[in-house]
Amino acid sequence: MSAAVPGGTVAAPAPAEAATAFAYLQDLVRERSAMAIDEGKEYLVEARLADLARQRGRSSVWDLLLWLRTQPHGQDHTAVVEAMTTNETSFFRDPAVFEAIRTRVLPDLVDRRGGTRHLSVWSAACSTGQEPYSLAMLAKEDPALAAWDVRILATDLTGAVLDRARSGRFTKLEVNRGLAANRLLRWFTQAGTEWEVAPELRRSIEFRQLNLAAAWPAVPAMDLVLLRNVLIYFPVSTKRQVLAQVRTVLRPDGYLFLGNAETTLNLDGSFERVEVGGATAFRPSGS
Ligand SMILES: C[S@@+](CC[C@H](N)C(=O)[O-])C[C@H]1O[C@@H](n2cnc3c(N)ncnc32)[C@H](O)[C@@H]1O
Structure with a gap:
């Protein structure tokens, strides 16, 4: 989990914690939608969840996920799964x-x-x-x-x-x-x-x-x-x-x-x- 550091800023989670958060996200999304989030897609997670982390007052997407890991399943878990879903489409696609x-x-x-x-x-x-x-x-x-x-x-x-x-x-x-x-x-x-x-x-x-x-x-x-x-x-x-x-x-x-x-x-x-x-x-x- 991230920790407050002198000067009032919040430190990014240590790599091991980010790995735990990523693994938790993979399980959550797989469980809810069956979608697989491949290893190495940390950049995608950061892009998709940044807004949500900010809205929830969390210091990073990893901090958000580590926090959700301790919470009973609710709307924020659903919001994470929805944000990770690829919705790309268009009229008369193909x-x-x-x-x-x-x-x-x-x-x-x-x-x-x-x-x-x-x-x-x-x-x-x-x-x-x-x-x-x-x-x-x-x-x-x-x-x-x-x-x-x-x-x-x-x-x-x-x-x-x-x-x-x-x-x-x-x-x-x-x-x-x-x-x-x-x-x-x-x-x-x-x-x-x-x-x-x-x-x-x-x-x-x-x-x-x-x-x-x-x-x-x-x-x-x-x-x-x-x-x-x-x-x-x-x-x-x-x-x-x-x-x-x-x-x-x-x-x-x-x-x-x-x-x-x-x-x-x-x-x-x-x-x-x-x-x-x-x-x-x-x-x-x-x-
Ligand atoms: C890339 S879009 C495809 C949209 C459209 N079929 C097309 O080809 O343009 C994938 C869609 O699959 C949905 N999806 C992902 N997992 C799903 C699941 N387990 N059950 C139903 N829909 C799912 C997503 O929410 C998303 O809207």
């Missing part, structure tokens, strides 16, 4: 995936589900919402889906990002990343310095908190699942467990999209990798 969904996946599902005119789509690990809003735009823009009931479920571990997603408000910087000008004009209105998504899109999405690495609450059967750029943070055992659970909710002829650096290969033999348009999807074997 455009080839959305082009494949628009030109191949939705038309195929329209053919298959013509009887019920119902589609269920899940953006798992949706971060601040750009992914489910991109999906909602595609669905609303598709004339073949005009009279359909398209339900989009958007989930994430982190309450703070879900609050932002639910608000449907995005900064100029955020809408400038991946959103074509015609879509910005069609689906957003300017609200002060921000852009607000059309209520029609917001209404088509249900936002819910869900920890992919824990036992899931009931999730309806899905036609299309986007589970992108989250497995990458999990250890192999958690990747396997999450994919096995996805398999139970994905319809036998449904589609799963992962992040570009992610695969089911060597993790779950019940999916097969298929090229769809210019993108890679994973489908239940034998579909």
Whole structure:
């Protein structure tokens, strides 16, 4: 623990204490989210937790962590886990995936589900919402889906990002990343310095908190699942467990999209990798 030194300043924790604090953080984040924080990422911890340490009156991020280690789990522990989570996302991230969904996946599902005119789509690990809003735009823009009931479920571990997603408000910087000008004009209105998504899109999405690495609450059967750029943070055992659970909710002829650096290969033999348009999807074997 840091100690007061003459002159009123506070000494940084000794290296051994910083190592203890780092190990505690690794355990806390792994326990709460399954995410692994690799050795050597001390710089990342300092960058992500500096504000929180300052707000709590702690002399350093290590001091904050050593203090939390002695406290019963509460809001500050949650805030640490949330601050350590990577929320990087953007509208139509990896455009080839959305082009494949628009030109191949939705038309195929329209053919298959013509009887019920119902589609269920899940953006798992949706971060601040750009992914489910991109999906909602595609669905609303598709004339073949005009009279359909398209339900989009958007989930994430982190309450703070879900609050932002639910608000449907995005900064100029955020809408400038991946959103074509015609879509910005069609689906957003300017609200002060921000852009607000059309209520029609917001209404088509249900936002819910869900920890992919824990036992899931009931999730309806899905036609299309986007589970992108989250497995990458999990250890192999958690990747396997999450994919096995996805398999139970994905319809036998449904589609799963992962992040570009992610695969089911060597993790779950019940999916097969298929090229769809210019993108890679994973489908239940034998579909
Ligand atoms: C890098 S973002 C990916 C966002 C979006 N899917 C994309 O590809 O643009 C990763 C998201 O995974 C979420 N996440 C991390 N661990 C999770 C867990 N155990 N359960 C659910 N979501 C988790 C984070 O909160 C974060 O919003």
